[in-house]
Amino acid sequence: MQRDLSDDLFDALVENPDDTSDLSEAQHAAEPGNFLRHVMALSASKVADGLLNPKLVLSWLLEHLGAGALWAGLLVPVREAGALLPQLFTAGAIHGMARRKWAWAAGSAGQGIAAAGIVLAAMTLEGAVAGAVIVGLLALLALARSVCSVSYKDVLGKTVGKTRRGTATGAAAGAASIAVIAFAVLLMLGAADRLALVLGALAIAAAGWIVAAVIMALMQEHAQKGEAKSVGASVAQMRLLREAPQLSRFIVARSALVGTALAPPYLVLLASGDNAARQLGALVLASAVASLLSSYVWGRLSDRSSRRVLMYAGVAGAGALALALVFHMAGLGGTVWAIPLALFALMVAYHGVRRARSTYLVDMAPEDSRPAYTAVSNTAVGVFLLLAGAAAAGVAALSVPLALGLFLVMSLGGAWIARGLDEVEDA
Structure with a gap:
């Protein structure tokens, strides 16, 4: 069979190209x-x-x-x-x-x-x-x-x-x-x-x-x-919220920790002012670098104990939000470095939550129930995201720092709830 460029690139980029x-x-x-x-x-x-x-x-x-x-x-x-x-x-x-x-x-x-x-x-x-x-x-x-x-x-x-x-x-x-x-x-x-x-x-x-x-x-x-599945059969999977207590606790912890995902737009609002346009580049760079530097480390730690990573990331997220509020109260929000630094710390925490929640769900769920556990978790957290996001947006319309304080409390609460989860990596 005649080879072409795609075959050569495939052989160069992957290991075991002949594994069928x-x-x-x-x-x-x-x-x-x-x-x-x-x-x-x-x-x-x-x-x-x-x-x-x-x-x-x-x-x-x-x-x-x-x-x-x-x-x-x-x-x-x-x-x-x-x-x-x-x-x-x-x-x-x-x-x-x-x-x-x-x-x-x-x-x-x-x-x-x-x-x-x-x-x-x-x-x-x-x-x-x-x-x-x-x-x-x-x-x-x-x-x-x-x-x-x-x-x-x-x-x-x-x-x-x-x-x-x-x-x-x-x-x-x-x-x-x-x-x-x-x-x-x-x-x-x-x-x-x-x-x-x-x-x-x-x-x-x-x-x-x-x-x-x-x-x-x-x-x-x-x-x-x-094999297509009916909507009714998909909705029936929500019974797992009642039948699987650890899944329910995990969903509550994951929901509380969404503060690390919801908070960044409010940091952008804190940075508004004369330097807002200049800070945008620093904010985007801080977010990208946080992802590059932290995702692998959080992944390795999650393989040891994803429950502990959820706890650590929740506390880290609360610390980052506290730092942002301190910068704001000190009048440093308009500087080029302050809010991007807080965002960097927050995004490190966010990637910890993201990596740990994925690892914990896969390790916790029985092999034949993983799709159902994933669907139920995503649905429940999606509903909470809408409710919490709308509530926080309403609070932010009155006071952006107050909304960030709400996310800080949520992050600490999520870390505390995760403390009661089972150690699934040891199971």
């Missing part, structure tokens, strides 16, 4: 090209994710447009809950599709269209109207994102061997980090008007999702009969 243990002969023959399609599609999607960034970029944009704290505070809960809640209702239908690449491609295209709408809204609207329209478009983007989230693991599992999947997703994550850091440097250097840079980044994000959709559509995914 979990792929059919036809799937293995198409694997080199599919592997590169995964890297390209996921890279384009993750770069788009990093450039849009509701926690920082969209928060700054709404502040610049004069939308107010209420709409900025809704960005993260709408994005996070919108990506979690629909999964309970869409997963059954998607798993019944013979070729699930079409679900991912449609979801990616939907994100691109919503991102393009955000650019258009930012160019033509201002004030509360801009805030309402952009948050609405972000909700549509999150819904499309949930479709991608449900379908991607199935597509990856059917087209790339199990010893090469981490390489494909890891390469995409690396590309996203480099792109976000480059964007942050451009913002810090003031290479152009910052609003123009932000709108340009959002336009690139929209194009990235569209390109990712096209690449995924070209994936050589062989048809495989799936």
Whole structure:
């Protein structure tokens, strides 16, 4: 069989390229090209994710447009809950599709269209109207994102061997980090008007999702009969909240710790003022560097005790928020370094929560119940995110520091609740 460039790149990038243990002969023959399609599609999607960034970029944009704290505070809960809640209702239908690449491609295209709408809204609207329209478009983007989230693991599992999947997703994550850091440097250097840079980044994000959709559509995914699950059967899984006490406690702890995810937009608001535009680059850079430096370490610690990582990350998140409040009360919020430093500490804590919650859920759940545990956890936390995010946005409309104080208390509460979880890694 004649080799092409994709075969050579595949052999150079992965270990054990000839391992066919979990792929059919036809799937293995198409694997080199599919592997590169995964890297390209996921890279384009993750770069788009990093450039849009509701926690920082969209928060700054709404502040610049004069939308107010209420709409900025809704960005993260709408994005996070919108990506979690629909999964309970869409997963059954998607798993019944013979070729699930079409679900991912449609979801990616939907994100691109919503991102393009955000650019258009930012160019033509201002004030509360801009805030309402952009948050609405972000909700549509999150819904499309949930479709991608449900379908991607199935597509990856059917087209790339199990010893090469981490390489494909890891390469995409690396590309996203480099792109976000480059964007942050451009913002810090003031290479152009910052609003123009932000709108340009959002336009690139929209194009990235569209390109990712096209690449995924070209994936050589062989048809495989799936078994669709009814919405009623999916909803019935919520009985686990009553039947599995440790799952319920984990969900309560995870819900309290969402303060580490909800707080960054309010740090952007604290940084508002004469230096707000200049600080945006520092904030984006601090977030990207925190991810690069902390994710691996938290992952190693989670393999030892994900329960303890939840506790440590909750306390660290509370400490970071306390630091931000101290800077604000000391009149340092307008400096270039103070709020980015607090954000760096907060994002380190956030990645600890994110890594530990994933590890704990997988290690706690019985093997045949992991999909159900995941669906129930995502749904319950998604509902809480919406409620807590809306409440915090209302509080922030009165006082941003008060909203940050609320997240501080939530983080400490989450750490305390996690203290009562079982040590699942020792089981």
